[in-house]
Amino acid sequence: MKIAKQKFRKIQRQESALERIKLYNEITSANIEKDQRLFYKLVNKQRNKQHDTTDHIILDGSVYSEYDNIIEGWKLHFENLAKPKENNDFDSNNKAETESNVLIIESICVEENTKIKKAEEDEIRKIIVNLKNNKAADIMGLTAEHLKMALDQVTPSITRIINAMLERGEVPHILKTGVLTPVLKKGKDKTRPGNYRGVTVTTLLGKILETYIRDRLEPILDHTQSQLQRGFTQGTSPLMAGLLISEAYYEAKDKKEPLILQTFDAEKAFDVVWHDSLFSKLYIQRRGRGGSVEYFPEGVKIGTLDVTSPTCADDIALLSKALREAQILTNIVELTANGERFTINPTKSEILVFKTNSKSSQEVVVKYGNNQIKQVTSLKHLGIERNETNTPNITQRIETTRKTLYALLGSGLHGKNGISPAITIGMWNTFVIPRMLHGIEFLNVRRKDLDQLEMYQRKILKQLQTLPERTASAAVLALVGAKPIEAHIDTKKIISFLNITKDPTSIEHNLATRQLIVKSHDSSSWFINVKALLSKYDLPDPLYPLRHVRDEKGLNYWKKQAKIQINDFWHLQRRIEFGQRATLSHLCLQPDSQTKPHLIWTNSKHSPNATYKAIIKAQIATDTYRLQANRSRYNQHDIKPDCKLCEHGPEDRKHFILICPSLRDIRTSYLKNLENTLKREIGAAGVARLLGDRDELLDLLIDCSNLEFVPNSKKNRKIQEEVESLARNLVYALHCLRANILSQAFTSDS
Known part of the structure; x- marks a missing residue:
């Protein structure tokens, strides 16, 4: 029985290994063929392995098990979720008044008998063309592809259906239905329906109708929406609400004034959503007799700009300078919530007092109703963790990065037994870096913070490339085409600033103009920091793009220029470091080393075997391969640098690859293949020039990526790839033979 179990587990491990290799090959093929959709589908398939199936759910103390009962439980849960909740604190007078107003508005609209503009076929055609592909089918089995493939045939019919709905003022019941799927929130109890997010696939015709109505309403709503609302707003990022909070902190720090942040x-x-209230407000705004109130006597202002309530959808944040103001603003939130019939949970709301001067740390007591809001030393808003000094929590960010890496292990994001670093660096940049640096561009990042993040990035990139700890930092980044963390953050800051310049009516644009004109160079202002960055990268003064970004060149031109300048700056820094490192004397720094992996990795990504050989080649190129000369140099004990194979001189890279007599036979055969390949491509004279000198030959074998064999760039690249493959195989063959000889010698000595 025991032997049978062992045999079974052995077969199980073998099958798991085959499945893993199959997955790695699929991911590699998708990357090489540039099928981005399949590539990310395969990667995400490995990331999302949480099991959210359950054999029962618990709703209001009752347990629902078995299929039919569970479905009934879900039905009750989502029905209750869709019903307006009553609360004793809600304003009943406001409800009665609003409902009365709605009846009056409806009667006015009927009496006016305003002629509704009919939908045109061109409008509907454009909406259908812009529908997203590869989405789930609706309750009728329709997808966007169905309509697009029959565009000319279905557009007239859909236009007539929409016009009929507009004329009658009715939407058929079937268009209000959808396929609802409960999606478990991360890390939550799967037996509690409240821990699920309901995701509904609505009908395709319903989406077309909603898009058509939205396009008509946007010109009205855009003029009335609060300038501080950054959720569901086209052309702006939700993180801009985070910028306003940070700038309020820097302003308070400059003036040494207190600052309090509340989140609800x-x-x-x-x-x-209380539709009657929305309907009433929409009518009032449409008639031009009202709108949102932007100015509060209380709260925080930068100059004349009110930044009291930077908001993203339902993420409510309030800024104040004193306890009295904080309480007044909380009272306003309470009155608004009760009037608009939504609930604020005071136990989950928090308050943070920033340390803007030596006396600003204080205990504050703010109440929402009868509940005191909890004062904390750090809180999370828009996914950004803020503390009293507005500095990033590096420990927490590294922990988040580590968890993301663990989730990607199944996709081959690890060293020797994984996928080629030329592919895994894409995963690192796509999945890991955004989580590590989320919102950090608006925080007060210190030099020690940058050093910690950079150290962690280098550590991971060394592991992905199977490089030793002592590998030169410049080589670690250059081999995989990675940027320093500082370059990532600077890019995020400058791109965020350029995004602000495109809308001269936004509060961020007005704030940028004020701060850049008013503030001195020693101010803590985020915009002054951006000004220093633009100067660092030899880009124009920030006031110039603020005024001219909408000229002929446009925003994309400025973004492209910024990225070019940043890459050039860090390429120069990397070149300087390469020149200072003797270990990198044979490694070429490619012009695109900030964005593209080195030839050593790109040439080996087609198979796991080639990747394994390239690991040895990368260690040779960075002079971290354990030759006797390196052991002698870096060992605290007295170790001779002489070659243990032939005992003729120190065993360095030149001796190992070109000189050692013990490795002559295998070396000769590979060099002959190299000579024949080069003769075929560049002729005998070119071969004599390249192979006639040992130093030049060593450069060629370690790194040929910068050598120009022929003037034609495409053909030259092809020759470089052939030479790199031959050199990689040579180095690996020498490595295997050397290891075998040393192993036999050790066995004999024993």
């Missing part, structure tokens, strides 16, 4: 948790704010 609106419970399921978008699950149930």
